[in-house]
Amino acid sequence: MSAMWDDFQREILGALGHPPLVLASRELPDDPLLHAMLRAAARDAHADDLDIVLRALPTTSSLRGNASGKRALWPQLRRFRRRTP
Numbered sequence: 001m002s003a004m005w006d007d008f009q010r011e012i013l014g015a016l017g018h019p020p021l022v023l024a025s026r027e028l029p030d031d032p033l034l035h036a037m038l039r040a041a042a043r044d045a046h047a048d049d050l051d052i053v054l055r056a057l058p059t060t061s062s063l064r065g066n067a068s069g070k071r072a073l074w075p076q077l078r079r080f081r082r083r084t085p
Contacts, residue, residue: 033060041080
């Protein structure tokens, strides 16, 4: 899903009485593990589906020192990589 509305979509939303919303850019924490997971998923802080990816990934604190959790994460990261927007 794109964060930008095209002219037609803005016109339709306005006609329905809904102001078009623009997603603000998100500041990600300076966490090397989080950035490594995003790179492995072929994403960055400006990805259109960043919210979906972040909700699907486990928290970095749950992965620290958890080798089996990190191994279980790889298939999920590969699925995201295959579905690169």
